[in-house]
Amino acid sequence: DAKTTQPTSMDCAEGRAANLPCNHSTISGNEYVYWYRQIHSQGPQYIIHGLKNNETNEMASLIITEDRKSSTLILPHATLRDTAVYYCIVRVLNQGGKLIFGQGTELSVKP
Amino acid sequence: NAGVMQNPRHLVRRRGQEARLRCSPMKGHSHVYWYRQLPEEGLKFMVYLQKENIIDESGMPKERFSAEFPKEGPSILRIQQVVRGDSAAYFCASSYDGTQYFGPGTRLLVL
Numbered sequence: 001d002a003k004t005t006q007p008t009s010m011d012c013a014e015g016r017a018a019n020l021p022c023n024h025s026t027i028s029g030n031e032y033v034y035w036y037r038q039i040h041s042q043g044p045q046y047i048i049h050g051l052k053n054n055e056t057n058e059m060a061s062l063i064i065t066e067d068r069k070s071s072t073l074i075l076p077h078a079t080l081r082d083t084a085v086y087y088c089i090v091r092v093l094n095q096g097g098k099l100i101f102g103q104g105t106e107l108s109v110k111p
Numbered sequence: 112n113a114g115v116m117q118n119p120r121h122l123v124r125r126r127g128q129e130a131r132l133r134c135s136p137m138k139g140h141s142h143v144y145w146y147r148q149l150p151e152e153g154l155k156f157m158v159y160l161q162k163e164n165i166i167d168e169s170g171m172p173k174e175r176f177s178a179e180f181p182k183e184g185p186s187i188l189r190i191q192q193v194v195r196g197d198s199a200a201y202f203c204a205s206s207y208d209g210t211q212y213f214g215p216g217t218r219l220l221v222l
Contacts, residue, residue, distance in 0.1 A: 046213075049210065093208075098167060098170070099144075099154075101146075101154040102153070
């Protein structure tokens with residue numbers, strides 16, 4: 001699975017959009033971009049995933065660049081409860097694909 | 112649809128005892144993954160199972176650890192003769208189509 005690079009930490013004001021970047025310059029054509037988050041030692045929570053098109057669900061939007069070498073997770077209106085470590089993971093979408101968690105980005109949403 | 116269930120949520124064992132951690136996947140999910148998170152460290156893959164089969168155990172310690180996912184009932188992660196270094200949070204995830212959904216975890220404390 002391709003390696004990802006994320007900033008160690010970010011701050012965001014409550015109510016503003018949080019934009020979390022991820023670089024995955026060695027991504028292969030059949031690898032998806034997945035985002036999870038972990039709120040204070042709870043179980044990781046699935047957020048969203050995509051292959052090459054932008055994706056949106058009730059939690060977030062995922063913007064993938066045309067060359068697929070980077071992506072951005074957008075939380076449109078961050079709340080204090082969005083404070084968490086966010087993990088960007090690239091992997092082939094199959095049942096055998098274990099998730100390899102990097103250091104992630106520690107997002108702090110401040111009042 | 113209930114999420115992934117894990118029990119117990121907290122488990123205290125003395126050195127040398129056995130720990131049995133249970134994971135009930137989401138309804139309709141036949142793929143189970145176990146991950147471990149040591150204190151102040153990231154999540155590490157341990158083992159991937161399908162019903163009655165171990166598919167990938169590349170992250171399992173060579174001794175004292177075993178996992179099963181029987182035809183009926185939950186998946187079990189078993190740790191024999193626990194040591195203090197086994198103290199960690201153990202997370203289970205299940206999937207149907209490749210996207211993994213995590214349970215709340217079991218916090219194991221070895222005294």
